[in-house]
Amino acid sequence: MPHVTPVIRSDAHLAHAGLVELASGVEIPCWESPERAVVIEAALRAEGGFAFEEPSEHGAEAILRVHDADMVDVVENAWTDAAAAGAVDGARSLIADTFLLGPYTERMQVGDPPTARHLRLGARCFDTATPIVAGTAGAARVAVDVALSTAERALAGEPLAYGLCRPPGHHAAGAMFGGYCYFNNAAIVAQWLIDQGAARRIAIVDIDYHHGNGTQQIFWERGDVLYVSLHADPMRAYPYFSGNASETGSGDGAGLTRNWPLPARTVFDEYATALSEALDLVAAFDADGPIVVSAGFDTFERDPIGDLALRTPDYARIGEMIGALGARLIVLQEGGYALDALGANAVALLNGLRQSDEPG
Amino acid sequence: MPHVTPVIRSDAHLAHAGLVELASGVEIPCWESPERAVVIEAALRAEGGFAFEEPSEHGAEAILRVHDADMVDVVENAWTDAAAAGAVDGARSLIADTFLLGPYTERMQVGDPPTARHLRLGARCFDTATPIVAGTAGAARVAVDVALSTAERALAGEPLAYGLCRPPGHHAAGAMFGGYCYFNNAAIVAQWLIDQGAARRIAIVDIDYHHGNGTQQIFWERGDVLYVSLHADPMRAYPYFSGNASETGSGDGAGLTRNWPLPARTVFDEYATALSEALDLVAAFDADGPIVVSAGFDTFERDPIGDLALRTPDYARIGEMIGALGARLIVLQEGGYALDALGANAVALLNGLRQSDEPG
Numbered sequence: 001m002p003h004v005t006p007v008i009r010s011d012a013h014l015a016h017a018g019l020v021e022l023a024s025g026v027e028i029p030c031w032e033s034p035e036r037a038v039v040i041e042a043a044l045r046a047e048g049g050f051a052f053e054e055p056s057e058h059g060a061e062a063i064l065r066v067h068d069a070d071m072v073d074v075v076e077n078a079w080t081d082a083a084a085a086g087a088v089d090g091a092r093s094l095i096a097d098t099f100l101l102g103p104y105t106e107r108m109q110v111g112d113p114p115t116a117r118h119l120r121l122g123a124r125c126f127d128t129a130t131p132i133v134a135g136t137a138g139a140a141r142v143a144v145d146v147a148l149s150t151a152e153r154a155l156a157g158e159p160l161a162y163g164l165c166r167p168p169g170h171h172a173a174g175a176m177f178g179g180y181c182y183f184n185n186a187a188i189v190a191q192w193l194i195d196q197g198a199a200r201r202i203a204i205v206d207i208d209y210h211h212g213n214g215t216q217q218i219f220w221e222r223g224d225v226l227y228v229s230l231h232a233d234p235m236r237a238y239p240y241f242s243g244n245a246s247e248t249g250s251g252d253g254a255g256l257t258r259n260w261p262l263p264a265r266t267v268f269d270e271y272a273t274a275l276s277e278a279l280d281l282v283a284a285f286d287a288d289g290p291i292v293v294s295a296g297f298d299t300f301e302r303d304p305i306g307d308l309a310l311r312t313p314d315y316a317r318i319g320e321m322i323g324a325l326g327a328r329l330i331v332l333q334e335g336g337y338a339l340d341a342l343g344a345n346a347v348a349l350l351n352g353l354r355q356s357d358e359p360g
Numbered sequence: 361m362p363h364v365t366p367v368i369r370s371d372a373h374l375a376h377a378g379l380v381e382l383a384s385g386v387e388i389p390c391w392e393s394p395e396r397a398v399v400i401e402a403a404l405r406a407e408g409g410f411a412f413e414e415p416s417e418h419g420a421e422a423i424l425r426v427h428d429a430d431m432v433d434v435v436e437n438a439w440t441d442a443a444a445a446g447a448v449d450g451a452r453s454l455i456a457d458t459f460l461l462g463p464y465t466e467r468m469q470v471g472d473p474p475t476a477r478h479l480r481l482g483a484r485c486f487d488t489a490t491p492i493v494a495g496t497a498g499a500a501r502v503a504v505d506v507a508l509s510t511a512e513r514a515l516a517g518e519p520l521a522y523g524l525c526r527p528p529g530h531h532a533a534g535a536m537f538g539g540y541c542y543f544n545n546a547a548i549v550a551q552w553l554i555d556q557g558a559a560r561r562i563a564i565v566d567i568d569y570h571h572g573n574g575t576q577q578i579f580w581e582r583g584d585v586l587y588v589s590l591h592a593d594p595m596r597a598y599p600y601f602s603g604n605a606s607e608t609g610s611g612d613g614a615g616l617t618r619n620w621p622l623p624a625r626t627v628f629d630e631y632a633t634a635l636s637e638a639l640d641l642v643a644a645f646d647a648d649g650p651i652v653v654s655a656g657f658d659t660f661e662r663d664p665i666g667d668l669a670l671r672t673p674d675y676a677r678i679g680e681m682i683g684a685l686g687a688r689l690i691v692l693q694e695g696g697y698a699l700d701a702l703g704a705n706a707v708a709l710l711n712g713l714r715q716s717d718e719p720g
Contacts (some may be wrong), residue, residue: 020385022382022385022455022457022488023457024442024447024448024454024455024456024457025380025382025387025453025454025455025456025457025488025491026387027385027386027387068463082384087384088384093385094384094385095382095384095385096384096385097382097383097384097385097487097488097489098486098487098488098489098538098598098599098600098601099459099461099482099486099487100461100462100486100601101459101460101461101462101482101483101484101486101536102460102461102462102464102465103428103484103486103533103534103535103536103577104462104486104533104536104573104577104601104602105462105577105601105602106533106534106535106577107577107580107581107610108576108577108580108602108607108610109607109610110601110602110604110607111594111602111603111604111605111606111607112604113594113600113601114594114595114596114600115595116595116596119595119596119600120600120601122459122461122487122600123461123600123601124461124463126458126459126460126461126463126464126482127457127458127459127482128382128385128457128458128488129457129458131385173463173464173466174463174466175463175466176461176463176464178458213464216468217463217464217465217466217467217468220467220468221467234471234473234474235474235475235476235479236474236476236479238458239458240458240473240474240479240480240482240483241458241460241464241465241470241473241480241483242464242465242468242470242471243471244470244471244472245471246471247468247469247470247471250467250468250469
């Protein structure tokens with residue numbers, strides 16, 4: 001009997017809905033929609049060989065090991081404060097309009113920011129693409145529960161476990177969020193595995209189209225976490241301000257951040273060359289816990305906000321390459337916005353990843 | 361014959377038009393409109409006793425004494441780069457969507473940002489209220505010329521000169537812009553006066569509704585520039601992240617920044633108490649050059665984005681209080697958005713300011 005892969009999922013994300021974002025100042029429906037998780041789950045159910053499980057509650061502790069308490073406070077209470085102040089009338093989503101750039105306080109010590117959390121949203125959220133609605137905080141909390149429950153399945157011996165996280169996480173840094181992300185699911189899992197004593201060294205492989213600036217920032221100086229990321233060159237693509245090959249970590253983490261910025265229309269052969277280099281570093285890192293995979297499908301050739309050129313069968317080959325490492329795998333959903341192909345791409349990746357489980 | 365007050369003005373600002381801004385994510389016509397300067401000039405012409413003059417060109421040198429070269433580059437070229445990339449289709453104004461918050465690079469050294477200046481707009485602009493269109497850079501440059509030409513009139517002996525600057529300036533900091541402001545006209549004038557050897561010590565009085573975070577940041581550590589500001593408490597009002605009474609400068613500038621955050625519905629008597637305190641500090645500062653006044657009328661009781669409660673005659677009394685210092689005055693236009701009262705309020709302020717010129 002072929003191995004059945006656990007999929008941790010929840011309907012809680014459905015309340016993170018009705019979202020709009022502002023792209024260069026123009027309001028559009030948010031690409032990061034509930035339908036994304038719905039179509040992925042439907043495709044996995046149709047494929048078979050997956051067991052669907054609800055996450056268990058983990059509370060805030062693991063989140064606060066990675067994120068600043070004030071940032072968590074803003075994520076969790078900005079909507080409530082805005083609604084109490086009548087400040088969400090006319091807007092379907094709460095979006096910041098004033099941002100605490102680095103130069104704002106250059107050489108200057110300022111007083112406390114507003115106590116109303118929607119008025120200091122721009123101190124903690126770095127873009128206009130990460131709307132907050134009434135259901136956002138709950139969904140973000142459950143996405144972390146999904147990620148941690150997925151990690152628990154790996155610790156219980158599963159060679160592969162998939163967390164259908166929504167919202168995604170890899171753009172959320174220690175003290176700010178953005179990029180459709182609120183809490184950094186992958187970073188929280190990596191830190192939790194270490195805190196549990198389940199591992200001393202963890203590797204994170206990020207194959208989302210966008211640079212995982214949050215994950216990089218969180219582990220920048222850490223000697224116990226390797227972060228490798230393949231993504232669109234930030235010279236042309238969100239999040240613009242990080243993801244260059246020159247960014248390699250510092251202090252104890254020197255050399256343990258590695259980035260492969262990719263040109264537009266990158267096809268699989270070129271992608272595989274970069275991925276091989278990244279996986280060689282993972283193999284050499286001597287991790288002793290599961291590998292955490294930040295899995296995005298916005299590298300797909302028809303993704304509406306990406307410009308790489310991967311095709312559905314390529315995700316199976318990517319899965320095989322990662323699976324060949326022979327490590328237990330915690331795969332967490334990040335981006336991917338081509339609704340008509342997301343399910344097939346997820347099926348392809350997961351089937352590729354679990355091929356190595358099958359009797360040869 | 362009563363003294364005629366020079367008003368430096370230009371039509372160049374009219375090209376900074378067709379603007380939209382995003383308030384909490386909702387697109388609205390930009391409050392900072394060309395009509396603002398048009399109605400002020402019309403009211404001064406109707407009032408009489410003003411001589412209208414064009415500014416002279418001053419080039420970029422004085423701007424670069426106050427602002428980071430990369431920020432100036434972004435202001436001047438973001439629109440061109442965006443248009444060349446086809447990135448302004450569908451948007452009437454270029455507005456950033458991704459912002460380089462302080463925490464983005466916390467403990468992390470990143471590579472160079474995108475060479476395309478519209479893609480690094482959010483590294484230099486801190487809000488979604490400061491749109492860039494084809495005519496923005498030219499208008500911002502001429503607003504500086506207006507301010508510097510106004511300063512020249514003061515140096516030539518005028519007791520009072522008024523610069524009808526548009527766009528305004530006081531939110532533009534050394535390395536970032538925002539708040540309808542691109543270049544900090546008042547700060548550029550203060551620095552230029554010192555650089556010219558026209559003064560060793562300069563005082564700036566900011567009576568705009570909003571905290572002049574830019575001016576404060578630029579002169580935070582400077583012992584030769586006093587900055588006093590009366591404004592809405594940032595606990596409830598833009599720009600949110602500065603303007604508290606606890607912010608008083610540091611280093612050589614310790615004690616030379618002073619803020620009076622005001623409650624909603626502040627009326628003149630309360631306002632005058634704070635203004636007296638501020639002007640006492642100005643009198644004690646021993647400035648030897650003209651006083652620079654950042655004049656906003658968004659403190660008006662019916663201003664659409666303010667919540668203070670000053671009335672038109674109050675601006676005359678404010679003018680008298682500032683005029684009583686007996687110093688030459690360089691008055692530069694900042695905010696004020698009640699189009700039907702802006703002209704009367706400007707007339708009131710300027711008549712109050714020049715009362716001390718008149719034979720007694």
